[in-house]
Amino acid sequence: MTTFVDTSALYALLDEDDVNHKAAARWFADFGRDPENLLVTHNYVVVETAALVQRRLGTVATRVLFDAILPALSVRFVDEALHRTALSAHLAGSANVSLVDRTSFEQMRHDRIDQAFAFDSDFAREGFPTVP
Secondary structure, eight states: EEEOOOHHHHHHOTTTSTTTTHHHHHHHHHHHTOOEEEEEEHHHHHHHHHHHHHHHHOOOHHHIIIIGGGGSSEOOOOHHHHHHHHHHHHHSOOTSOOOOOOOOOOHHHHHHHOEEEEHHHHHHTEEEEEEE
16 A cells, blocks of 8 residues: 655654654554555655754754655655646645645645545545545
8 A cells, every 4th residue: 555645744753742643653653564555755745844843843853854754755756747737736726735735636646646644634625535
């Protein structure tokens, strides 16, 4: 099974005070045990998460992100076609949904990924079930 990983899940994994931390850590550990499972994200999520973690949690947490968490994910790089599609959806859609999220939705559609490891309700509103 392939699961898309959102900034909200990555942040919850790193911030022990986050309300979703325990659920995120438990799900991440369980899902990662099965070699049939694949965790996917894109470079916009990596940039967004790194900025958020650096600002809120500091350098040590940022290093944990890059050294311990991201190596478990397949990071896909957003190409021009995906960027343009996401940008069009972003400009046509709700102002409350970020360009990064719009890119995530388009990546999930393109790769036929059915679920997201996320605590962001925008995924469910877009029709993607979230875990945990």
